Amino acid sequence: GNSVTQMEGPVTLSEEAFLTINCTYTATGYPSLFWYVQYPGEGLQLLLKATKADDKGSNKGFEATYRKETTSFHLEKGSVQVSDSAVYFCAENGGSGGGNKLTFGTGTQLKVEL
Amino acid sequence: GAGVSQSPSNKVTEKGKDVELRCDPISGHTALYWYRQSLGQGLEFLIYFQGNSAPDKSGLPSDRFSAERTGGSVSTLTIQRTQQEDSAVYLCASSLVGGPSPTDTQYFGPGTRLTVL
Numbered sequence: 614g615n616s617v618t619q620m621e622g623p624v625t626l627s628e629e630a631f632l633t634i635n636c637t638y639t640a641t642g643y644p645s646l647f648w649y650v651q652y653p654g655e656g657l658q659l660l661l662k663a664t665k666a667d668d669k670g671s672n673k674g675f676e677a678t679y680r681k682e683t684t685s686f687h688l689e690k691g692s693v694q695v696s697d698s699a700v701y702f703c704a705e706n707g708g709s710g711g712g713n714k715l716t717f718g719t720g721t722q723l724k725v726e727l
Numbered sequence: 728g729a730g731v732s733q734s735p736s737n738k739v740t741e742k743g744k745d746v747e748l749r750c751d752p753i754s755g756h757t758a759l760y761w762y763r764q765s766l767g768q769g770l771e772f773l774i775y776f777q778g779n780s781a782p783d784k785s786g787l788p789s790d791r792f793s794a795e796r797t798g799g800s801v802s803t804l805t806i807q808r809t810q811q812e813d814s815a816v817y818l819c820a821s822s823l824v825g826g827p828s829p830t831d832t833q834y835f836g837p838g839t840r841l842t843v844l
Contacts, residue, residue: 647832657818657835702770706831713822713831714760714783717770 615640619703619718626693626725634688634721636677636703644705646670646679646686647715652699660688660701693725729753731836733819739842740809748804748839752821759802760822760833761794765815773817776802809843816840 619636626632638644648660648670661670666681675690686703703718732751740746752759761773772786776796787793791809796802806813820833 645831649835656837657820659832659834662832704770713758713777713833714772714775714786715762715770715820715833716772719769 615644615705615707615716617703617705617716617718619701619721622700622720622722624721624723626723628695628725628727629692630725632688632690632693632697632723634701634703634723636686636688636718638684638686638703638705638716640705640707640716643681644707646677647704647706648675648677648686648688649702649704649717650699651702651720657702693723695725695727698723698725731819731821731834733817733836733839735839736837737840737842739844741844742811743808745805745807746809746841748806748817748841750802750804750819750821750836752800752802752819753834756821756823756834757799758822758824758831758833759796760820761802761804762818762820763815764818764838768815770818773804806841809841811843814841814843 617638645664647662649657650660661672663670663679669678677686677688700720700722702720704715734749757778759776764770774794775783791807794804816838818838820835822831822833824831
């Protein structure tokens with residue numbers, strides 16, 4: 614079946630540092646790609662998404678570009694804040710015949726310190 | 728309208744008991760999904776309802792798990808004869824369209840934390 618691989622955490626950064634969380638997927642065709650975020654004690658929230666190749670999703674200073682040639686959707690932010698501390702999940706919705714069910718990566722915990 | 732709601736927020740049960748978890752999707756959303764989040768397995772798809780179509784049950788881990796969606800809205804996930812390995816957070820999500828739509832976004836509820844003693 615389909616799988617999503619994202620970098621292992623936890624990732625600890627100083628405030629204002631640059632963030633990259635790598636994500637690759639195996640689904641064939643053209644799945645939509647998502648980053649969800651889970652803040653401490655809260656539920657999953659959609660952070661950003663991209664629905665076709667070369668699209669860039671962005672929100673709250675975070676960006677990710679849909680790269681079909683490398684089957685990747687890496688999450689980046691130029692200057693992280695303490696409030697960005699959370700667990701980040703990369704996901705895809707199945708591509709060809711996937712039926713829209715999401716396959717998630719294992720999650721990457723981000724801790725931002727002053 | 729309001730977001731996806733789930734009840735109860737926490738459930739503690741004894742091994743062997745049956746439990747029912749409830750999900751109220753966003754009004755007007757035709758697709759509803761159940762996932763579970765556990766330490767060992769991460770986030771896993773369980774079941775998917777789309778309108779009046781037969782549900783996609785391909786993620787249910789055993790025949791002790793079942794779900795129904797009444798009237799195209801509220802859904803109940805039932806776990807019979809619970810086991811300790813069923814302990815997890817059960818998440819419900821809904822989306823406007825579902826199906827093969829490439830742009831559909833799933834919105835998640837807060838989850839039900841199930842603990843099987």
